[in-house]
Amino acid sequence: MSSSLDPNQGGDEKKKTYHKQATGLARKTVQAHSTESSLKLYGSCFCPFVHRVWISLEHKQLQYEYVEVDVYRKPKLLLDINPRGLVPALRHGDWGCYESTVLMEYLEDLGGDVALLPKDPKVRAHSRLWSDHINRHIIPVFYRYLQAQEAKDQASFAKELTEQIATLVTAADETGPFFLGEDMTFVDVQIAPWVIRLEKVLKPYRGWPEPDPGSRWEKWVRAIEGNEAVKNTTSDDQLYFDSYERYAENRPNTSQVREAINSGRGLP
Ligand SMILES: N[C@@H](CCC(=O)N[C@@H](CS)C(=O)NCC(=O)O)C(=O)O
Known part of the structure; x- marks a missing residue:
């Protein structure tokens, strides 16, 4: 099997596989958030669980860095935060966490001008x-x-x-x-x-x-x-x-x- 193929393709290069880089408007947003920031989202462009956290960051207009990871090849920087090797993972300074709903709650708890959960x-x-x-x-x-x-x-x-x-x-x-x-x-x-x-x-x-x-x-x-x-x-x-x-x-x-x-x- 050619090493450029993904395991899900089963050795068949005609099979489509997951993209490894965002396209369209999402690509522009990645570029606008490529500079170093203490708040980092580790994500994969196709992943809906990542999408939740990314929408929250954008909607809240927080300063953050988007880092694309190949979630099925599990880079160490992902495993260091989430030993289960799933995206999304978030790093804030030297602290990291994962699970999309938990991360949305964390961003909520940071405060800021735009809340997703009302006060009542x-x-x-x-x-x-x-x-x-x-x-x-x-x-x-x-x-x-x-x-x-x-x-x-x-x-x-x-x-x-x-x-x-x-x-x-x-x-x-x-x-x-x-x-x-x-x-x-x-x-x-x-x-x-x-x-x-x-x-x-x-x-x-x-x-x-x-x-x-x-x-x-x-x-x-x-x-x-x-x-x-x-x-x-x-x-x-x-x-x-x-x-x-x-x-x-x-x-x-x-x-x-x-x-x-x-x-x-x-x-x-
Ligand atoms: N419960 C997790 C689910 C995250 C999840 O399933 N992410 C997928 C990508 S969409 C993943 O990381 N898969 C890696 C794998 O299957 O090894 C959440 O809400 O964050």
């Missing part, structure tokens, strides 16, 4: 409750659906994903356009990377439909897609299409996420 403890709890719904009931089904190879399994996961999204929508502010109303907050950022990937990954690979015209979900999707921090951290369509072919074909050596889904375990 009940609205904070409400936000955390629905973030938990996203992590527990939406994201795993997204991957089960994308990895399923049989038409009948795909149909049943498509139905489950539609229902879990509908449940989330019932908890959202009636007018919106975002979860709590006019402004993008914590729950929106938690789901934003998968909203982007419904369109850029599930649509081409599984025929995921556009949101119903005039629906509350459509309004929410358009608000997320149109948000500046989301746009500035999103690459061109091709990057997502290529990077997710290995999931859509459920290929061996794809990732810890793929293994967890196939073995029925919770996501890493």
Whole structure:
């Protein structure tokens, strides 16, 4: 096997693999955040969990450095922070941490002018409750659906994903356009990377439909897609299409996420 191929390609150079450098507007944002900073995000350009933290950094207009890592070749600088070798990882001075939701909470705790969690403890709890719904009931089904190879399994996961999204929508502010109303907050950022990937990954690979015209979900999707921090951290369509072919074909050596889904375990 040529060493330039990734393990997920199984020795076949015609198989698409994950991109190793952001493109489009995300590329410009990487360039604008390439100078040394005490706050560093270690990320991989295709990764939705990284995307969450990156959107938060941009939305909060914090000073940070973006460092692209090849997460499947696990450089020491990543393993030094996260022994499990997953991105995102954050370094702040000589301290490091990982897990996208924990990192979003950490950025929140740093303060600053733009908060993603409102002050009211009940609205904070409400936000955390629905973030938990996203992590527990939406994201795993997204991957089960994308990895399923049989038409009948795909149909049943498509139905489950539609229902879990509908449940989330019932908890959202009636007018919106975002979860709590006019402004993008914590729950929106938690789901934003998968909203982007419904369109850029599930649509081409599984025929995921556009949101119903005039629906509350459509309004929410358009608000997320149109948000500046989301746009500035999103690459061109091709990057997502290529990077997710290995999931859509459920290929061996794809990732810890793929293994967890196939073995029925919770996501890493
Ligand atoms: N629970 C983690 C999940 C992060 C995750 O699964 N990241 C993937 C990339 S999208 C990864 O690092 N995979 C490395 C591997 O499979 O070895 C989080 O929320 O940060």
